Amino acid sequence: MFDGLRNFITKIKPNFVEGGKFAWLQSTFEAFETFAFTPNTVTHRGSHVRDAVDMKRAMITVVIALLPALLFGMWNVGYQTSLTAEWWPYEQGSAASWWYCLWFGFLRMLPLIVVSYLVGLGIEFMFAQIRHHEVNEGYLVTGLIIPMIVPVTTPLWQLALAVAFAVVLGKEVFGGSGMNFLNPALVARAFLFFSYPTHMSGDSVWIAADLWGSDAIAGATPLGELAAGSMPTASALDMLIGTIPGSTCETSVIAILLGALVLLVSGIASWRIMLSVVLGGGLMGLLFNCIGANAYMQVPFYYHYLLGGFMFGAVFMATDPVTSAQTNVGKWIYGLLIGAFAVLLRVLNPAYPEGMMLSILLMNSFAPLIDHCVVARNIGRRAKRAARKEVA
Amino acid sequence: MIKIKKGLDLPITGAAERRISYARDISFYAVRPTDYVGLVPRLLVAEGERVSAGDALMCDKNDERVRFVAPVSGVVKAVVRGEKRKLLAVVVEREGRENAEREIIENGHTSVTDRPSKDETAATANFQLSTFNSQLLKEAMLQQGLWPMLRQRPFGTVANPDDMPKAIVVSCFDSAPLAPDYDFALQGREQDLCKGLEALASLGAGCLYVCFRPGQRLAGVVGQYSPLHRNDVKVVFVEGPHPAGNIGTQIAQLCPINKGERVWTMTPQDVAVLGHWVETGEYRPERVIAVAGPQAKNPQYYRIVAGACVEHIVRSQLLNPDYPALKMADESLKQVRVVSGNVLSGEKIAFDGFIGAYDSLLTLLPEGDYYDFMGWLLPGLKKHSFSRTFLSGFMPEWKGLNLKFDTNRHGDVRSFVFTGNFERVFPFDIYPLQLIKACIVGDMELQEKLGIYEVEPEDFALCEYIDVSKTDIQPIIREALEKLRKEEA
Numbered sequence: 042m043f044d045g046l047r048n049f050i051t052k053i054k055p056n057f058v059e060g061g062k063f064a065w066l067q068s069t070f071e072a073f074e075t076f077a078f079t080p081n082t083v084t085h086r087g088s089h090v091r092d093a094v095d096m097k098r099a100m101i102t103v104v105i106a107l108l109p110a111l112l113f114g115m116w117n118v119g120y121q122t123s124l125t126a127e128w129w130p131y132e133q134g135s136a137a138s139w140w141y142c143l144w145f146g147f148l149r150m151l152p153l154i155v156v157s158y159l160v161g162l163g164i165e166f167m168f169a170q171i172r173h174h175e176v177n178e179g180y181l182v183t184g185l186i187i188p189m190i191v192p193v194t195t196p197l198w199q200l201a202l203a204v205a206f207a208v209v210l211g212k213e214v215f216g217g218s219g220m221n222f223l224n225p226a227l228v229a230r231a232f233l234f235f236s237y238p239t240h241m242s243g244d245s246v247w248i249a250a251d252l253w254g255s256d257a258i259a260g261a262t263p264l265g266e267l268a269a270g271s272m273p274t275a276s277a278l279d280m281l282i283g284t285i286p287g288s289t290c291e292t293s294v295i296a297i298l299l300g301a302l303v304l305l306v307s308g309i310a311s312w313r314i315m316l317s318v319v320l321g322g323g324l325m326g327l328l329f330n331c332i333g334a335n336a337y338m339q340v341p342f343y344y345h346y347l348l349g350g351f352m353f354g355a356v357f358m359a360t361d362p363v364t365s366a367q368t369n370v371g372k373w374i375y376g377l378l379i380g381a382f383a384v385l386l387r388v389l390n391p392a393y394p395e396g397m398m399l400s401i402l403l404m405n406s407f408a409p410l411i412d413h414c415v416v417a418r419n420i421g422r423r424a425k426r427a428a429r430k431e432v433a
Numbered sequence: 434m435i436k437i438k439k440g441l442d443l444p445i446t447g448a449a450e451r452r453i454s455y456a457r458d459i460s461f462y463a464v465r466p467t468d469y470v471g472l473v474p475r476l477l478v479a480e481g482e483r484v485s486a487g488d489a490l491m492c493d494k495n496d497e498r499v500r501f502v503a504p505v506s507g508v509v510k511a512v513v514r515g516e517k518r519k520l521l522a523v524v525v526e527r528e529g530r531e532n533a534e535r536e537i538i539e540n541g542h543t544s545v546t547d548r549p550s551k552d553e554t555a556a557t558a559n560f561q562l563s564t565f566n567s568q569l570l571k572e573a574m575l576q577q578g579l580w581p582m583l584r585q586r587p588f589g590t591v592a593n594p595d596d597m598p599k600a601i602v603v604s605c606f607d608s609a610p611l612a613p614d615y616d617f618a619l620q621g622r623e624q625d626l627c628k629g630l631e632a633l634a635s636l637g638a639g640c641l642y643v644c645f646r647p648g649q650r651l652a653g654v655v656g657q658y659s660p661l662h663r664n665d666v667k668v669v670f671v672e673g674p675h676p677a678g679n680i681g682t683q684i685a686q687l688c689p690i691n692k693g694e695r696v697w698t699m700t701p702q703d704v705a706v707l708g709h710w711v712e713t714g715e716y717r718p719e720r721v722i723a724v725a726g727p728q729a730k731n732p733q734y735y736r737i738v739a740g741a742c743v744e745h746i747v748r749s750q751l752l753n754p755d756y757p758a759l760k761m762a763d764e765s766l767k768q769v770r771v772v773s774g775n776v777l778s779g780e781k782i783a784f785d786g787f788i789g790a791y792d793s794l795l796t797l798l799p800e801g802d803y804y805d806f807m808g809w810l811l812p813g814l815k816k817h818s819f820s821r822t823f824l825s826g827f828m829p830e831w832k833g834l835n836l837k838f839d840t841n842r843h844g845d846v847r848s849f850v851f852t853g854n855f856e857r858v859f860p861f862d863i864y865p866l867q868l869i870k871a872c873i874v875g876d877m878e879l880q881e882k883l884g885i886y887e888v889e890p891e892d893f894a895l896c897e898y899i900d901v902s903k904t905d906i907q908p909i910i911r912e913a914l915e916k917l918r919k920e921e922a
Contacts, residue, residue, distance in 0.1 A: 043806040046806075047804055047806075075845060076809075077806065077807065078804040078805060078806055078807075078808070079804065079805035079808030079809060079841075079843060079844060080804065080842075080844075080845060081801070081802050081803050081804050081841070082841070082842045082845070083770075083800055083801050083802055083840040083841060083842060084801075084840050084841075084842050084905075085905075086905045086907070086908045087778075087890075087894070087897050087905040087906060087907035087908055088776070088777045088778065088894050088897045088898045088907065089770060089772055089776045089777070089779065089781065089796075089798060089840050090443070090445070090776045090777070090798065090838045090839070090840065090898065091841070091842050091843050091844075091897075091898060091900075091903065092817065092818050092819055092820070092843065092898055092899045092900070092901075093808075093813060093816035093817060093818045093823055093843045094818045094819070094820045094822050094823070094843070094844075094899075094901055095809065095843055095844020095845065095847075095901060095903060096844060096845070096847045096850065096901055096902065097809035097844065098808075098809045098822050098823075098844070099820070099822065099850075099851065099901050101809055101810060102822045175845055175846075175847075177847060177848075178847075179850070216848075217848070218847070218848065218850060219847065219848030219849055219850045219902075220848060306821055307820055307821045307822045307826075308819075308820045308821055308822075308854070309820065309822065309851070311852075311853050313853075362850055362851045362852045362853070363850055365852075367852040367853070367866060367867075368864060368867075369853060369856060372853070412867075416864055416867055416883070419862065419863070419864060419883070419884075420882040420883065422862070423691075423862075423882065423883075423884055424882070426689065426691060427691035427692060430691055430694070
């Protein structure tokens with residue numbers, strides 16, 4: 042069967058290369074061809090053997106790491122609706138209701154995911170074709186993350202606009218995946234946040250009212266409650282498991298940690314960044330605990346891990362290798378500052394309930410500077426060694 | 434004792450068994466200018482001319498004292514030229530009887546041909562090391578054509594006889610995949626090795642560092658050789674995964690190179706050739722090579738003469754019981770990649786090509802010219818990866834897995850995305866990704882600041898291996914180094 046497919050591809054390939062009928066689809070064809078078959082290219086220069094991992098494998102590993110959070114998020118979308126919606130057809134707590142939660146969430150998430158991939162990949166394919174490049178795999182991850190970090194009621198046209206903005210201005214203008222300096226998924230989130238604040242924050246965007254449309258049931262997120270000056274009604278355990286309102290797939294710390302495990306074991310994401318973000322947030326939380334001037338400052342420091350998008354950001358967004366610091370020392374500094382700023386923004390800035398997004402974007406833009414300083418130290422060390430030799 | 438922690442050993446199958454045979458039926462030997470980085474050769478012989486072993490075939494155009502000599506006596510069969518008449522190889526067809534390798538090596542050249550006595554030249558005179566001064570030794574080595582065995586860092590070129598290096602480093606072990614074990618390969622030539630090291634020490638070129646793996650037999654032999662008991666000779670033990678045996682790794686630990694400094698190096702086999710020559714006055718470019726790799730049916734060691742054509746060895750190694758090897762169609766030879774050197778930094782040669790001037794390993798790899806259905810998605814039990822993105826990475830023992838190594842690139846070229854991996858296989862106080870990028874953009878000042886003089890392309894071989902973006906890193910480093918070298922000249 043594979044041979045048949047391979048022969049078919051080989052047969053139609055001439056149509057898609059330079060001079061063929063469909064040469065304008067070359068990048069698209071290549072993308073699908075290499076999707077089905079890892080190409081038969083052999084090494085010419087340099088090392089004769091190569092590691093089996095490639096960009097596709099690496100990106101698919103990240104997608105796999107996202108799956109626990111995605112599945113839980115789908116279920117939780119349904120669950121939140123089931124708690125309050127009067128039309129919910131099944132009895133609370135029954136097995137049927139549990140499955141219907143998942144189904145409902147799936148149906149709600151599907152359009153978001155489809156729109157994100159269609160718009161994003163469409164633009165990626167276009168740019169690839171214009172530049173005669175291959176289509177980059179980076180968007181496989183970005184395109185999944187974007188629907189996972191927006192409220193479930195986000196109108197599809199807004200999502201489409203945000204995706205287009207993020208892919209074009211967040212990535213392609215710099216030359217595509219690997220060249221951008223801001224995390225494209227967060228650019229999309231920031232675009233939504235600043236362009237349509239009423240759809241992105243407040244108490245009535247987090248819980249879908251029905252299967253279609255952007256109507257929402259009122260329900261505050263724990264983060265929103267804290268920003269309003271009261272303690273969260275949800276227990277720490279609920280927040281750990283994730284049965285709270287919030288952006289679609291960022292609520293469950295446990296599911297996110299499962300993803301973190303995949304990323305760390307496979308070596309795809311940097312443990313330094315994850316650990317340092319958590320440390321940075323914890324330290325800042327402890328500092329506020331010591332000051333304790335208001336209710337928010339008195340919240341136990343570990344609550345910050347359970348609230349909002351902190352863990353999702355630490356595991357999946359801060360670790361984006363392109364936009365994070367690239368040196369190992371730089372990664373520690375970068376991560377610590379992300380964690381610290383995220384908590385600082387949450388506690389001290391009343392305008393933005395969640396500080397993670399802005400904190401990561403801020404440090405994205407500082408990452409090159411951090412690296413520059415770290416590398417400068419290495420350069421200095423080498424210069425000193427040379428100078429010492431000359432004196433001797 | 435130096436401990437290297439960063440690195441990676443590739444579990445490739447087909448390591449050479451501890452068995453040495455004389456290579457048979459080899460009749461062609463070549464000296465190839467392309468083996469020497471940046472060499473501009475001047476040809477000294479013409480096709481059809483008769484040469485004796487030790488006669489110069491070509492010399493360095495920029496320094497005619499540096500001569501490259503015929504490894505065997507015979508007739509210049511071909512002068513191979515490439516584009517723009519670039520000299521690629523001078524091929525000598527051996528004269529004499531069937532089992533030439535054995536005779537040459539056991540009895541010396543003179544028994545094979547009626548080569549004229551060269552006793553009048555200083556090169557073959559049998560001198561005592563104690564009477565050497567470094568200048569005399571240098572001149573004799575140049576005259577005899579032994580000088581090109583000395584290479585320099587940075588740039589990897591043949592050493593410049595006028596330079597005064599700050600050290601000479603000899604790595605007596607090779608940690609590369611399937612590399613030969615010098616304890617075995619140099620068996621019986623220990624005295625030559627010691628003598629050669631003594632000669633290097635008397636070059637008066639800074640400190641001589643001799644590096645061994647802990648527990649190496651040769652270390653004991655060298656350690657007991659009393660002429661080497663001097664302050665400027667140091668025996669060093671280096672432990673750890675590949676690239677612990679790379680000369681660059683060792684230099685970085687022992688005497689990192691600053692701008693303008695030079696370190697010289699020689700392979701242990703060449704040291705033994707030097708030693709033999711010093712001891713007996715006879716030029717005997719003997720070499721033991723390991724022939725290994727997944728495609729080698731009978732991986733083992735061979736005793737050859739430097740520059741030998743590998744065709745007969747390759748054919749006999751591809752021996753298929755159903756086929757008499759020598760009748761094997763050339764088509765099936767194309768399914769095999771013959772690498773002179775190791776799989777990470779060796780050079781691809783034709784199946785009837787010649788072993789590289791500095792190589793002691795011939796690796797036979799399957800070509801990877803195949804499509805892999807859903808290769809990015811399937812579990813991948815037979816695939817090796819430094820990352821643990823394949824199921825094979827979770828198996829307790831690499832060895833039992835029979836992982837598949839071939840020349841397939843396993844993916845398309847992308848821009849650099851992942852970071853922090855290179856550092857895990859790159860035991861230098863250098864930021865590899867930053868240096869690579871400085872080389873790509875051609876910023877020479879930045880390259881210098883980031884330590885380009887401390888590296889050679891082979892030091893980046895593991896980075897290139899594990900690179901997710903499939904960039905060819907070694908050529909990038911070589912090109913940058915060549916630009917710097919030309920700038921300096």
